[in-house]
Amino acid sequence: MSETLILTKRWAKNDPSLAGYRADGGYRSLDKALGMAPAAIVDEVKASNLRGRGGAGFPTGLKWTFLPKDIRPRYLCINADESEPGTFKDRYICEYDPHQLVEGIAISCFALDIHLAYIYIRGEFAKQARSLETALTEAYEAGLLGPRIGGKADFALDVHVVRGAGAYICGEESALMESVEGKKGYPRFKPPFPAIVGLWGKPTIINNVETLANVPWIIENGAKAFSDLGAGKTGGTRLFGVSGNVKRPGVYEKPAGYNLKKLLLEDCGGTASGRPIKAVIPGGSSSPVLKGDEIDVSLEPDAIKSAGTMSGSGGVIVMDDSVCMVRALARIAMFYAEESCGQCTPCRQGTPWMWKVLEKIERGEGTMADLALIEQLPGNIMGQTICALGDAAAMPVQSFVKKFRQEFVEHIEGHGCRHGETGWGVSRSSREALVGGNRHTPR
Amino acid sequence: MSHHDHPNAELGPLQIAELPKDKVARFDAALPEILKRYPADHKEAAMLAALRRAQEIFGWLSPAAQRLVADRLGAPVTRAEEVATFYVMYHTRPVGRHVVEVCTNVSCSLAGGYDIFEDLKRKLGVENGGTTGDGRITLRQVECLGSCGTAPAMLVDEEMHEGLTSQSVAKILGALP
Numbered sequence: 001m002s003e004t005l006i007l008t009k010r011w012a013k014n015d016p017s018l019a020g021y022r023a024d025g026g027y028r029s030l031d032k033a034l035g036m037a038p039a040a041i042v043d044e045v046k047a048s049n050l051r052g053r054g055g056a057g058f059p060t061g062l063k064w065t066f067l068p069k070d071i072r073p074r075y076l077c078i079n080a081d082e083s084e085p086g087t088f089k090d091r092y093i094c095e096y097d098p099h100q101l102v103e104g105i106a107i108s109c110f111a112l113d114i115h116l117a118y119i120y121i122r123g124e125f126a127k128q129a130r131s132l133e134t135a136l137t138e139a140y141e142a143g144l145l146g147p148r149i150g151g152k153a154d155f156a157l158d159v160h161v162v163r164g165a166g167a168y169i170c171g172e173e174s175a176l177m178e179s180v181e182g183k184k185g186y187p188r189f190k191p192p193f194p195a196i197v198g199l200w201g202k203p204t205i206i207n208n209v210e211t212l213a214n215v216p217w218i219i220e221n222g223a224k225a226f227s228d229l230g231a232g233k234t235g236g237t238r239l240f241g242v243s244g245n246v247k248r249p250g251v252y253e254k255p256a257g258y259n260l261k262k263l264l265l266e267d268c269g270g271t272a273s274g275r276p277i278k279a280v281i282p283g284g285s286s287s288p289v290l291k292g293d294e295i296d297v298s299l300e301p302d303a304i305k306s307a308g309t310m311s312g313s314g315g316v317i318v319m320d321d322s323v324c325m326v327r328a329l330a331r332i333a334m335f336y337a338e339e340s341c342g343q344c345t346p347c348r349q350g351t352p353w354m355w356k357v358l359e360k361i362e363r364g365e366g367t368m369a370d371l372a373l374i375e376q377l378p379g380n381i382m383g384q385t386i387c388a389l390g391d392a393a394a395m396p397v398q399s400f401v402k403k404f405r406q407e408f409v410e411h412i413e414g415h416g417c418r419h420g421e422t423g424w425g426v427s428r429s430s431r432e433a434l435v436g437g438n439r440h441t442p443r
Numbered sequence: 444m445s446h447h448d449h450p451n452a453e454l455g456p457l458q459i460a461e462l463p464k465d466k467v468a469r470f471d472a473a474l475p476e477i478l479k480r481y482p483a484d485h486k487e488a489a490m491l492a493a494l495r496r497a498q499e500i501f502g503w504l505s506p507a508a509q510r511l512v513a514d515r516l517g518a519p520v521t522r523a524e525e526v527a528t529f530y531v532m533y534h535t536r537p538v539g540r541h542v543v544e545v546c547t548n549v550s551c552s553l554a555g556g557y558d559i560f561e562d563l564k565r566k567l568g569v570e571n572g573g574t575t576g577d578g579r580i581t582l583r584q585v586e587c588l589g590s591c592g593t594a595p596a597m598l599v600d601e602e603m604h605e606g607l608t609s610q611s612v613a614k615i616l617g618a619l620p
């Protein structure tokens with residue numbers, strides 16, 4: 001079956017150079033865009049049904065129209081923070097095809113009358129930051145960026161890489177801007193939204209790496225072609241990063257409405273152990289968990305919502321039936337406890353509390369009162385905080401306890417965990433057997 | 444006065460004047476390149492990058508190193524402190540010659556990341572965040588490194604290593620000077 005690939009088509013070449021990108025038709029879209037009216041580019045993106053790939057799935061063209069007409073300067077921030085557990089796609093765009101992103105940035109800035117853009121990349125991605133720096137240098141030298149973008153239009157654009165320094169919260173858009181401003185990553189109250197009051201108080205658009213990397217294809221092939229690839233109100237393909245207990249982990253580019261079960265059983269070959277799938281986290285660690293028999297769903301954001309979860313950042317984590325759900329959830333809870341910025345009381349106090357109670361249950365020292373507590377705590381955080389990290393911490397707890405309640409009760413009544421010594425699967429050799437899934441390129 | 448004379452040696456040098464002159468000169472030489480990326484009226488925005496460079500040069504961010512960065516960016520010292528303590532990649536305590544950071548989040552632990560971290564604790568004789576007696580290695584448990592598809596993953600001196608096995612970990616650590 002020949003599926004249309006937008007984002008991954010050049011990855012297997014392992015040639016991120018400008019020359020290689022150009023040889024494959026790169027920067028033709030920028031040429032085309034520079035001959036269009038900026039408003040026509042925005043309309044094209046709107047009509048394409050491109051939706052944000054950073055997690056929230058907000059329509060990109062619509063977000064762009066929120067910019068106030070008459071305030072300058074405006075800025076663009078490209079979100080390459082990629083820190084949501086289970087998510088590992090944007091890094092490969094930066095590594096294998098950075099010019100696709102740079103071209104997307106140039107077109108978007110031209111469309112939005114933006115002359116300064118920052119790519120904010122998590123500090124741990126040293127190699128990817130270098131790859132982006134190299135691509136930017138090449139683009140400047142070729143006259144694609146700088147005083148006259150594309151070497152044609154009388155339009156100046158500067159793009160810089162800014163590296164984070166280890167803080168998940170800086171992927172949240174307002175914390176990201178604080179970090180670009182050289183501060184600690186404290187999310188801001190919203191409204192005002194960044195499109196109105198953003199970086200240095202000026203209107204700012206924040207988009208994910210994958211989101212913007214789609215823009216050149218949309219300009220080249222048209223909004224309809226892009227929209228047709230997807231499903232419902234989501235155009236195009238998406239990058240799904242599959243990890244955990246699967247035979248072939250890696251990044252898969254699939255139409256936005258692809259079926260989750262098909263992805264896991266056919267593309268990824270099922271579990272590495274051959275054991276049944278017990279649980280799947282479909283969209284990064286904050287998305288509500290699905291049971292193994294609930295995975296026959298479309299990954300399109302609106303469709304998967306009806307299954308009570310979300311495809312968020314496209315990070316799919318698979319667990320076979322040897323894995324302890326209390327252990328997995330406790331580890332997720334630890335993550336949010338460690339990454340809470342501490343500004344809001346419910347999040348600062350609630351996230352470590354949930355983590356501690358879950359560890360206690362996992363150790364076999366929990367009581368039914370602890371279970372009642374863990375069923376109640378998330379509700380006291382949800383919707384009570386400045387940013388969505390609070391909700392992100394609450395949703396997995398609610399869903400794991402609801403769907404695997406019996407397993408929590410067993411820990412309490414049996415005073416311990418039956419899933420082996422660590423809870424990460426019954427045997428160490430089965431964990432080690434998963435190693436070697438060193439696959440970056442889609443099939 | 445060397446920093447060993449301070450009542451609390453862990454704090455390191457407290458004043459800019461106590462920092463080695465050659466290293467301060469290296470930092471000052473690196474600054475213009477960093478500042479180029481930000482509008483001239485937003486010099487403070489360079490805080491993260493400047494702290495990173497200072498850490499590379501001085502090994503860690505002592506109070507004096509934080510002071511130096513604040514001074515050069517025209518920012519209050521508290522701004523440098525608050526950024527240096529907020530982000531986990533900055534070291535506000537001395538660290539070993541090498542920093543080994545193992546991801547134990549879900550995708551990694553499903554592939555053995557937790558086992559690797561526990562093994563290393565035993566082998567190196569340190570707890571999370573500890574440094575070996577010879578000052579060679581600081582070991583830390585870290586959150587998802589964005590390498591879940593090639594798990595388990597770890598950073599060694601900020602370079603990523605993926606698809607780890609007990610053997611490959613031993614080899615990587617063994618090769619460190």
Ligand SMILES: Cc1cc2nc3c(=O)[nH]c(=O)nc-3n(C[C@H](O)[C@H](O)[C@H](O)COP(=O)(O)O)c2cc1C
Nearest residue numbers: 052053054079081082083171172173207208211388
């Ligand atoms: C706690 C938290 C962490 C986030 N981390 C990321 C991230 O690492 N990368 C990302 O693109 N978006 C992340 N987001 C979403 C951003 O806030 C924002 O919605 C997104 O970058 C917008 O781009 P998009 O519309 O193109 O998706 C995060 C949100 C929250 C609440």
Ligand code: SF4
Nearest residue numbers: 341343344347385387
């Ligand atoms: S919800 Fe948590 S992470 Fe977000 S601002 Fe509040 S304390 Fe910080």
Ligand code: FES
Nearest residue numbers: 546551588590591
């Ligand atoms: S869980 Fe370890 S890299 Fe993502």
